[in-house]
Amino acid sequence: MRAASRTGEHPFDWTDPGTWDAALDGVHALYLVQLNGSRLVRPFVDNALRHGVRRIVLASGRGLDDPDYIRGNGDIRNAALDSEAAVRDSGLEWTISRPGWFAQTFTEGIYADAVRAGELRLPAGDGAASFLDADDVAAVVVAALTGDDHVGRTYELSGPRAVTLTEVAATLSEITGRAIRYVPLSRPEYVAELVRQGVSGKDVEAFANVAESLRLRKDAHVSDGVQRALGRAPRTFAAAIQGVEAVIDPPVRQGR
Numbered sequence: 001m002r003a004a005s006r007t008g009e010h011p012f013d014w015t016d017p018g019t020w021d022a023a024l025d026g027v028h029a030l031y032l033v034q035l036n037g038s039r040l041v042r043p044f045v046d047n048a049l050r051h052g053v054r055r056i057v058l059a060s061g062r063g064l065d066d067p068d069y070i071r072g073n074g075d076i077r078n079a080a081l082d083s084e085a086a087v088r089d090s091g092l093e094w095t096i097s098r099p100g101w102f103a104q105t106f107t108e109g110i111y112a113d114a115v116r117a118g119e120l121r122l123p124a125g126d127g128a129a130s131f132l133d134a135d136d137v138a139a140v141v142v143a144a145l146t147g148d149d150h151v152g153r154t155y156e157l158s159g160p161r162a163v164t165l166t167e168v169a170a171t172l173s174e175i176t177g178r179a180i181r182y183v184p185l186s187r188p189e190y191v192a193e194l195v196r197q198g199v200s201g202k203d204v205e206a207f208a209n210v211a212e213s214l215r216l217r218k219d220a221h222v223s224d225g226v227q228r229a230l231g232r233a234p235r236t237f238a239a240a241i242q243g244v245e246a247v248i249d250p251p252v253r254q255g256r
Contacts, residue, residue: 010022014034024047028052029053029055030048032057037075039079045086054093055093057096057097057141061098062099062156093152094152095153097137099137101130101132106168106172107241121185122183126164127217130222131159131168131240132234136230143230158225162222164182168237171241172241175241187208190207191205
C-alpha cells in the first residue's frame with residue numbers, strides 16, 4: 001500500500017502527466033481523488049489500464065444528480081459526472097463513493113477556525129445536513145478496495161439523520177466545554193464579513209454558495225450507502241466528533 005501525492009514519498013501531480021506512470025507502477029487497486037473541475041480522470045484511467053490496474057474506487061460527491069445542488073457549481077459537477085462515466089465505462093472493477101458533508105468540517109475543515117472563535121456565522125438559516133463521519137467514508141473505501149461485493153456499486157454516503165447548525169453548535173459546546181453558538185446571517189452580511197477578512201471575490205461567492213446549500217437543505221436527506229457497504233448504521237454527528245479536543249484548543253476554565 002502506498003500514497004501518492006505532490007509532496008509525498010511517491011510523487012503524483014494531476015497537472016503533470018509525467019508523474020502518472022511511476023505512481024501507477026505495480027498498482028492493482030487504487031483509490032482515486034479527482035481534481036475538482038478537471039477532466040483528467042478519463043486519460044488517467046486509460047493509463048491505469050495500460051499499467052494493469054484492475055480495480056478503482058473513485059471519490060465523487062453527493063448531489064451530482066441535482067444540477068442546482070450548489071449555485072455556480074456547473075463546471076465542477078459536469079467534470080465529476082464525466083469522471084464517473086470514465087470509471088464506469090473503463091472495463092475495470094469499479095466502485096464510486098459519493099459522500100456528503102463531513103462532520104469534521106467543523107473540527108478540521110473550513111469551519112474549524114469559526115468553532116475556535118466560538119461562533120459559526122453562516123447564511124444557512126435553519127438549514128440542516130446529514131453530516132457524515134469521515135472515518136465511515138474511509139471504511140467504505142477500504143471495503144471496496146479489498147472486497148469483491150462492492151464492484152459496480154455507487155454508494156451515496158450520509159450520517160444517520162439531519163442535524164441543524166444550532167444542534168451542531170450545541171454538540172460542539174457539550175463536547176469541548178466551550179460556549180459555541182450558531183449565528184445565522186443573510187447572504188449580504190456573510191459576503192461583507194468575508195470581504196473584510198480579505199477573502200478574494202471568487203472565493204467569497206463559492207463559500208456563500210456552499211453555505212446556501214445548507215440553507216436549502218440540499219443534504220438533509222439520509223442515504224443508505226454506509227449501511228449497504230458496511231452492514232451497519234453510520235456514526236452520529238456526536239460520535240464523529242468525539243476527541244475533538246485534540247484539534248480544538250482546550251477551554252480556559254475559571255480558577256485554573
